[in-house]
Amino acid sequence: MLTFQNVSFSYETGVPVLKNVSFSIGRGETVGLIGANGAGKSTIMKLLLGLLPCEGGVTVDGVAVNKKNLPLIRKKLGFVLQNSDNQMFMPTVYEDMMFAPRNYGLSREEAEARVDRVLEQLGLTELKHRYNHKISGGEKRMAAIATILAMEPEAILMDEPSTALDPVNRRTVIRAINGLPMTKLIASHDLDMILDTCDRVLLVSRGEIAADGPADEILRDRALLEANRMELPFCLAGPSRERPGGHIER
């Protein structure tokens, strides 16, 4: 469904952000994209979405990501931004959810039926006519996911879906993600969430895929994670306490 074939990318000449990256994500897979800050996770997502120029090598459902194919690619992919405020630009949740279906040519009635269906699926019916600026951070994140689901994409990409959420809202988002049947690529530093949602993990480090394998395996590999500026998920590492001098006591 999503393929990277020897893709290199740099924002500035001579400073590569991605170096010869290759991977393939099958239809229906849920894959976690993990890595330290600046490792290249967001760049991978932006290349998939065609938000950054790319000279071949990236395909979505067999279609090469290039300027000509962008409308088709973007119809297949939904992207949940890290900052929901930047995603929800219409006054109400309903209007925001109607935006994509209407852009894709659905009639008002069809779009509204789809919006109702998605809201019911996520248990958000009471949010329908609420103003975006009046809902809480957790509700906004769920609404942002709902706006993307209203597109009925074949794959969904999420950038840090659990940041800035309290434990209950975080759990709600995890349940919602697990309930989605389509292909999912989730970039996050929240390794516990990745463990709860993903079957497979791609570990990106210094612009390369440092590891690609089952989530349960990679997220238990303390040496691998620490070598790539990450730590074991909290649920696997147990409680820890940072001591003066940088010593971590478990």
Place this chain on the structure above:
Amino acid sequence: MSLAPVVRKMRMNNISAAQTELREMDALAAQASPIHRLHPLVKLLVTLAYIVCVVSFPKYQLSGLAVMVLYPVVMFQVSGIPVRTCFHKLRVVLPLVCAVGLLNPFFDRAPLLYVGTVAVSGGVVSMATLMLKGMFALMASFLLIATTTIDALCAALRKLHVPGLLVTLLLLTYRYISVMVGEVAVMTDAYHLRAPGQKGIQISAWGSFLGQLLLRSMDRAEELYQSMQLRGFCGEFYYADPAPCTAGAVAYGLICAGLFLTARLFDLPQLLGNLFV
């Protein structure tokens, strides 16, 4: 106790108030009165007709113009929008509009009419006329935006074949204003938290403050735009296309236009007065 926290709180409230005011317009427009339910194109055309009629009154025809107050009065009543809200929102613009004719009494001193034994010069009458014209036009415009969502208004403009680029620009400007105000609020809070007791933002910080504001707004605007592109936006909004124009809405438009025209062509207060004199 230092006054600094109080000062900071007041400043934060000012920007928050500006943000709230922007959002209040959306809330007003989303109500469900009969006026709100009218087709936006009809409302737009009626408002345009009203403004054209008001502006076309001769400068000394104060009595004829006064009748035009009936339109906003009826609209306020039926739409349920408080007049107070209108004046509160227009508090910055209204004085400017009223100031337009302030010099007229100095240039046009010839007596035009007498109130009892007091002579009223042409300048005073034309000043009052100008003020009323400005006020009525502003009130009508306010009523239009307070009873019509920006999307519906844009849809109406597109129906009038206003170029898509202009309409999209209008819509996005409206949306981005709140984004920018939000950034200002965050930045001023950050500034005042590290500059307690300071009144306003120091001149020396204006350059970097404005520069940062521009960069941050551009970043957010870029991300918003990307979010729109990723959801199928390609330059043309599929605006909230309203329900088809009903016969009732057309009748409302025609009746309003007829009444405006009657008020414009006949000095109704004078005619009424003639009945009794």
